[in-house]
Amino acid sequence: MRSKIVAGNWKMNKNLEETEILLNELAAKLPDTQAEVMVAPTFVNLTGAVRALESSVIEVIAQNMHFAESGAYTGEISADMLLNIDIDTVILGHSERRAYFGETDEILAKKVATALNKDMRVMFCFGEELNDRKSENHFKVVESQLKNALFSLDGSAWKNIILAYEPVWAIGTGETASPEQAQEMHAFIRKTITEAYDANIADNVSILYGGSVKPANAQDIFGKPDVDGGLIGGASLVADDFVAIISAF
Ligand code: PGA
Numbered sequence: 001m002r003s004k005i006v007a008g009n010w011k012m013n014k015n016l017e018e019t020e021i022l023l024n025e026l027a028a029k030l031p032d033t034q035a036e037v038m039v040a041p042t043f044v045n046l047t048g049a050v051r052a053l054e055s056s057v058i059e060v061i062a063q064n065m066h067f068a069e070s071g072a073y074t075g076e077i078s079a080d081m082l083l084n085i086d087i088d089t090v091i092l093g094h095s096e097r098r099a100y101f102g103e104t105d106e107i108l109a110k111k112v113a114t115a116l117n118k119d120m121r122v123m124f125c126f127g128e129e130l131n132d133r134k135s136e137n138h139f140k141v142v143e144s145q146l147k148n149a150l151f152s153l154d155g156s157a158w159k160n161i162i163l164a165y166e167p168v169w170a171i172g173t174g175e176t177a178s179p180e181q182a183q184e185m186h187a188f189i190r191k192t193i194t195e196a197y198d199a200n201i202a203d204n205v206s207i208l209y210g211g212s213v214k215p216a217n218a219q220d221i222f223g224k225p226d227v228d229g230g231l232i233g234g235a236s237l238v239a240d241d242f243v244a245i246i247s248a249f
Contacts, residue, residue, distance in 0.1 A: 002204045004222075005162060005229035006246045007038035007123065008236025009063065009091060009210075019045040020052045025239040027056040031247045035229060039236065040091055043077055047085050061089040061123065064097060067110035079118040089121040091231075093149065095168045105148030112149055116157050123162040124150065125210065125231065130169035138167070142185065143192050151196045158197070163207045164231040165189060170211025172233055179220040179227075182209045186226035215244035222248050 014022060019041050030037065038059045041049045049060045066076035082090060092111050097103040108124075115122045126145035128138040142165070150161065165185055170177050177185070186207045193202035209221055210231030221227055229249075235241040 001159070002206050002228060004033075004035040004249055005038065005206055005208055006033075006035050006242075006249070007061065007091075007164075007208065007229070007231050008040065008242055009094070009231055009233050010039065010041045010237060011063070011096070011233060012042055013237055014041060014045065016045050016048050019049055022237070022239055023049055023052040023056075023058070026242060027053060027058060029239055029243045030056070030058065031243060033246050033249055035246060035249050037246055038089065046082075046087060050086050059089060060087055061091060062087050063091050063094070065090050065092070065111065065115065067107070067114045069114075079114055079120060083118060083120070088119070089123060089162075090115050091123045091125060091164075093125045093145075095125065095127060095166060095171060099168075105145060108149040109152070112153070112161075116153070116160055119160070121160045121162060123164055123208075123231070125164045125166050127166040127168055127171075127211070133167065133169065138185070139188055142189065146189070146192060147196070155197050155201055158201045158205055161205060163189065163205055164210050165207060166210035166231060168211075172212070174212050176212040176214075176217050176221070177209070179217075179224050182221055182227055183224035186224070190226060213245060215241055215248070218245040218248035 038061045040061045040063045062082050066073050070078055093108045112122050128141040132138045132141045167177050190202040206228040208229045208231045209227050213230045213232050214235050
């Protein structure tokens, strides 16, 4: 079911104490909202975060996971480990995972399959690089990222997919896609899903925008008809900014 979502991707920031402080502040200041609110602290602080948010509607989600069930994968985290601490949503395919940790569409397809088999929800990130946009290949790149990692899934799996379109040139750069650019791409994504599946699946998937969303631009971006919310990096690390972005709905 298509829903409004604002998620904070904390990346490799905040120790345990800082995590608890920020979450307590967020929980206290959370405005009345129809949006689902999620935060993704780093792995070692997930248990603490779940505990800190026990009586809050804010959901704790993971930034990544491995595709294997268990075994000799030093440094990795499995779906079952996340589920065991009450985390059932995972971000997969973030551009930093693709760029710095060699995550390919093929690896991501395996991760998505594992998460869905475990009944987890997947927040799947994708988006073009600056060169792709300059050479007007951005639609083609996005289409192939979706196709390679997601389009072999059964239609029924899509109820557990959230999409996050994040143009790489807008992540952490202060440069945001204009609301029109975001809308244009989100509409293209729905059209692509309609062609691969059907209009019902395309209409029901939540598509978030990510890339330098701030209190100042959130309302204009979220106001576009095919934008269902945001995946927020930098601005999610400051309670007042994140709360202002949530309020933008
Ligand atoms: P940013 O990051 O908001 O700092 O640009 C977004 C993201 O990487 O998800």
